[in-house]
Amino acid sequence: MSGSLKPVRGSVKPVRGSLKRRLWLPAVLVAVSAVLAACGSSGGGSSSPGSGSSAGSGGSGALKTGLKVFVIPKNLGNPYFTTSDSAKSGGAIAALQALGETGTETSGTQATPASQIPAIQAAITKGADALLVSGTDPSALCPTLNKAMKQGITVVTYDSDAPACRDLFINQASTAQIGTSEVDLLASEIHKSGQIAIVSAAASATNQNAWIGFMKQELKKFPKMKLVSTVYGNDDPTTATQVTQGLLQHFPNLKGIISPTTVGILAAAQVLDTPAHRGKIAVTGLGTPDSLKKYVADGTVKAFELWNPANLGYLAAYAAVNFASKKITNSPGQSFTAGKLGKFTVGSDHTILLGPPFVFNKSNISQFNF
Numbered sequence: 001m002s003g004s005l006k007p008v009r010g011s012v013k014p015v016r017g018s019l020k021r022r023l024w025l026p027a028v029l030v031a032v033s034a035v036l037a038a039c040g041s042s043g044g045g046s047s048s049p050g051s052g053s054s055a056g057s058g059g060s061g062a063l064k065t066g067l068k069v070f071v072i073p074k075n076l077g078n079p080y081f082t083t084s085d086s087a088k089s090g091g092a093i094a095a096l097q098a099l100g101e102t103g104t105e106t107s108g109t110q111a112t113p114a115s116q117i118p119a120i121q122a123a124i125t126k127g128a129d130a131l132l133v134s135g136t137d138p139s140a141l142c143p144t145l146n147k148a149m150k151q152g153i154t155v156v157t158y159d160s161d162a163p164a165c166r167d168l169f170i171n172q173a174s175t176a177q178i179g180t181s182e183v184d185l186l187a188s189e190i191h192k193s194g195q196i197a198i199v200s201a202a203a204s205a206t207n208q209n210a211w212i213g214f215m216k217q218e219l220k221k222f223p224k225m226k227l228v229s230t231v232y233g234n235d236d237p238t239t240a241t242q243v244t245q246g247l248l249q250h251f252p253n254l255k256g257i258i259s260p261t262t263v264g265i266l267a268a269a270q271v272l273d274t275p276a277h278r279g280k281i282a283v284t285g286l287g288t289p290d291s292l293k294k295y296v297a298d299g300t301v302k303a304f305e306l307w308n309p310a311n312l313g314y315l316a317a318y319a320a321v322n323f324a325s326k327k328i329t330n331s332p333g334q335s336f337t338a339g340k341l342g343k344f345t346v347g348s349d350h351t352i353l354l355g356p357p358f359v360f361n362k363s364n365i366s367q368f369n370f
């Protein structure tokens with residue numbers, strides 16, 4: 001991603017650090033990462049778990065280099081994960097290259113365990129030292145991830161957790177804050193009244209289900225808002241479009257949609273971007289600014305949220321390398337420095353928090369390019 005370095009006024013207060021630090025990638029550091037990436041190890045050796053060598057002359061104090069780290073998003077081809085993972089955007093692979101590791105992004109093309117698990121298994125077979133995984137389905141993934149951990153492979157989940165079978169989880173933002181703020185955003189757009197629906201990703205996705213849990217709690221504050229349906233677009237554009245169209249047919253009085261998935265909110269915005277619906281059915285959720293600029297400009301979408309996906313991948317990579325290098329354990333209170341993002345501390349549930357979500361709207365969206 002890129003973008004100006006101007007701070008943006010939003011309605012969300014950063015938890016720690018400045019918004020500029022948490023949301024923006026300083027261009028100069030992207031350039032440094034790119035240079036370091038060009039010099040990075042091409043790897044390919046037969047390293048076994050934890051078999052990397054120590055970087056520099058720091059001996060036991062240094063991070064290992066030459067680790068084989070596989071970055072395994074829910075699915076390939078989802079622009080959200082392209083940003084969180086890629087070297088070009090300054091995501092996980094950029095961080096791994098800067099640290100001298102071998103970073104490889106792999107997954108299936110569908111956001112399902114059947115599509116993702118073979119990629120995890122192949123990474124284990126190829127001698128992975130660490131796996132970064134966004135979980136499509138925790139119960140389906142756990143046998144494979146537990147097998148990896150038994151072999152000494154570091155397993156870090158990012159974006160979507162598998163709590164029973166990982167060393168650390170990198171959470172993009174407070175789960176409660178995401179769920180409650182989505183409802184609050186929609187409530188303010190529909191005057192706290194009317195039928196609403198949720199267009200989620202996969203029914204098994206840990207992150208969406210956790211956010212929806214907090215949405216339901218928050219909805220108790222708005223007795224005139226009625227959640228009439230939750231449908232699943234599976235992070236697939238065609239399916240998300242079809243389930244949104246189905247909602248409109250079944251609920252002609254629908255007033256609002258929350259879609260806590262970048263694929264879903266784009267599909268919903270496309271479906272609603274007609275004179276018949278615009279201004280009558282509000283849509284908010286979690287989206288990437290680039291994909292929604294058109295819909296914010298024409299008024300289909302008033303406001304939505306996200307964090308910086310590249311920073312999420314970057315942080316997850318640093319956490320995995322620190323863990324695999326035995327610089328941190330997953331005990332709460334353990335700290336490490338994630339390059340340009342600064343210092344992070346392991347919290348309860350072995351979770352590391354990136355920062356708060358950010359609200360995008362007409363007044364600030366042009367400043368973001370991801």
Ligand code: RAM
Nearest residue numbers: 080201260261262263286
């Ligand atoms: C989709 C994925 C991802 C989620 C984002 C907001 O791209 O489901 O897991 O974090 O949306």
